[in-house]
Amino acid sequence: MPTTLRCPACSAPLEVPAQHAAVSRCPYCGVGVLLSERPQGTHAATNDPHADSIAEVVRILQSGHLIQAVKLYRERFGVGLKEAKDAVDQIAAGQPAGTVPHRSGGTGFGVGCAVMILLVIVGAVLIWRSSPAVERTSASPVAQESREPADAVSPGPAAPPALADEVLRFGSEGTGAGRFTDARGVAVDGAGRIYVAEYQGGRVQVFDSAGAFVTQWMADPKMPLVDLEADRGGTVYVVQYGRIRRYEGATGTLLGELPRPERMISYSDIALALDGTMWAVAGTSLIAHLGRDGAVRRTIDLRQAVGEDASPERVAVAGTGDVYVLDRWSDEVYHLAPDGRFVDRFGGPGDGPESTPSPEGIAIDARGRVLVSDLGRGIRVFDASGHYVGEFGGQEVVFGLAVTDRDEVIAAFRNRYQVVKFRLSP
Structure with missing residues (x-):
C-alpha cells in the first residue's frame, strides 16, 4: 500500500528514488536523506496530511490568483520561493505538487512492495550540499570552542x-x-513577554522572559x-485574512480592528516603528x-x-526610520529611506x-x-x-524573528517546534 515520502527536515515531498537507491535528495532544502526498507505490512500507510493544503492551493489557482497560490504553498510547506513557484506551476499543469517529472514521463511519491523509513543524516555533512555556506564553522559558541591541546605549538589565528x-x-x-x-510568528513586548503564534488555528501562547508558559x-x-507584532505596552497586533487586529497581550481580549482602505488588496505583514506608527505590506507591490490609529x-x-x-x-x-523590505520573488532586501526613496538592495540568490x-x-x-x-x-x-x-543559528529553518531592546533575538525554529533566544554580542 503506497505512502507519501516527505523530507524530515522541511516536510517537502520527496521524489521516489531509483530502485534499491540508499539516498534521496530533497529538491527543496537540499538535505540528503538516508532510506531503508522493511517488509510491507509492518507499518501502516497513512493519508497525506498536506492534502488539505494542496486542495486550498488548487482553489486559489482556480480563482485566478497565482501569486497568492505561490505564497500559500511556500507558507504551508516552508520551501523557497523558486521551489514554491515551480510546484504551483506543476499543480496548474495537472502534475502532482512538488514532484519533478521523470525523464520517462512518470511522476509520483507512491512506494509499492515496501515502506520507506526516512532517517535524517546526522551531522554537519549533508549529501549534495557542500556549498561554502555549509562548510563554514557554525557561529555557535560550542562549535567554535577550541579542541587543541594546551601545549599546542602553533594554535593558529583566534576564531572570530x-x-x-x-x-x-x-x-x-x-x-x-x-x-x-507550526509556530511561525514570534513577538516580544516591553516587559519581555514572548508571544508565539501558530500558523493555523489562531493559537497564541504567552511566555515570560525565561520561557515559562503563562x-x-x-x-x-x-x-x-x-504575522504577529507586539508593542512595549503589551498590545499585540495580529495579521489575518488581510486585516490587522489589536489584542491585549496578557488576556487575548480583542481591542479592535485597524481600518483598511478598500483600494488596498490586503495587509500581509507589519512592523512597528519607535514612534508608534506602523509600516505594512499592503498588496502585491505596495508598502503603507x-x-x-491605523x-x-x-x-x-x-x-x-x-x-x-x-x-x-x-x-x-x-x-532611524529607514525601511527594509524583503522581496521573496527576487530573494533580495530593499533599503528605503524614511521618505520612501530607494537607497540600495542586497542579498539575493546564491551560495555565498x-x-x-x-x-x-x-x-x-x-x-x-x-x-534575515x-x-x-x-x-x-x-x-x-x-x-x-x-x-x-546554524543550518536551521527559522521563520519569525523579534528583537528586544536588550540585544536579544527571539527566533521560531519551526521544524524543531522550538523558540530560541539569542543574546547579540557587543
Whole structure:
C-alpha cells in the first residue's frame, strides 16, 4: 500500500528514488536523506496530511490568483520561493505538487512492495550540499570552542567572536502548554513577554522572559495567522485574512480592528516603528505607512521605487526610520529611506555569505543591523548598508524573528517546534 515520502527536515515531498537507491535528495532544502526498507505490512500507510493544503492551493489557482497560490504553498510547506513557484506551476499543469517529472514521463511519491523509513543524516555533512555556506564553522559558541591541546605549538589565528550566544531554548511538538505544531510568528513586548503564534488555528501562547508558559488565547481560528507584532505596552497586533487586529497581550481580549482602505488588496505583514506608527505590506507591490490609529499616511509602490518588478513580503523599520523590505520573488532586501526613496538592495540568490536564497523573516537590531532568517541557513546579519557581517543559528529553518531592546533575538525554529533566544554580542 503506497505512502507519501516527505523530507524530515522541511516536510517537502520527496521524489521516489531509483530502485534499491540508499539516498534521496530533497529538491527543496537540499538535505540528503538516508532510506531503508522493511517488509510491507509492518507499518501502516497513512493519508497525506498536506492534502488539505494542496486542495486550498488548487482553489486559489482556480480563482485566478497565482501569486497568492505561490505564497500559500511556500507558507504551508516552508520551501523557497523558486521551489514554491515551480510546484504551483506543476499543480496548474495537472502534475502532482512538488514532484519533478521523470525523464520517462512518470511522476509520483507512491512506494509499492515496501515502506520507506526516512532517517535524517546526522551531522554537519549533508549529501549534495557542500556549498561554502555549509562548510563554514557554525557561529555557535560550542562549535567554535577550541579542541587543541594546551601545549599546542602553533594554535593558529583566534576564531572570530560569535555574533550571538544562545541563552534560552524552549518548546516541543504538541498542542499542550509550551508545545507547538507550526509556530511561525514570534513577538516580544516591553516587559519581555514572548508571544508565539501558530500558523493555523489562531493559537497564541504567552511566555515570560525565561520561557515559562503563562497563558494562551485565540485569534481567528479559521484563518492563517501570517504575522504577529507586539508593542512595549503589551498590545499585540495580529495579521489575518488581510486585516490587522489589536489584542491585549496578557488576556487575548480583542481591542479592535485597524481600518483598511478598500483600494488596498490586503495587509500581509507589519512592523512597528519607535514612534508608534506602523509600516505594512499592503498588496502585491505596495508598502503603507500607518498612523497609530491605523490610518494610512502614505503608500509607496515598490515597483516604482526600485524601477522594476517587485513583490514585497516582509517589512522592518529601523530606529532611524529607514525601511527594509524583503522581496521573496527576487530573494533580495530593499533599503528605503524614511521618505520612501530607494537607497540600495542586497542579498539575493546564491551560495555565498552575502546571499539570501530563501529569505523568510527580517528584523532590525538596536545597532541598526539587518537580520534575515534564511531557510536552512539560520540567521544572516548585514549592516545598515547591506554589507554582510556574519551569521548565527546554524543550518536551521527559522521563520519569525523579534528583537528586544536588550540585544536579544527571539527566533521560531519551526521544524524543531522550538523558540530560541539569542543574546547579540557587543
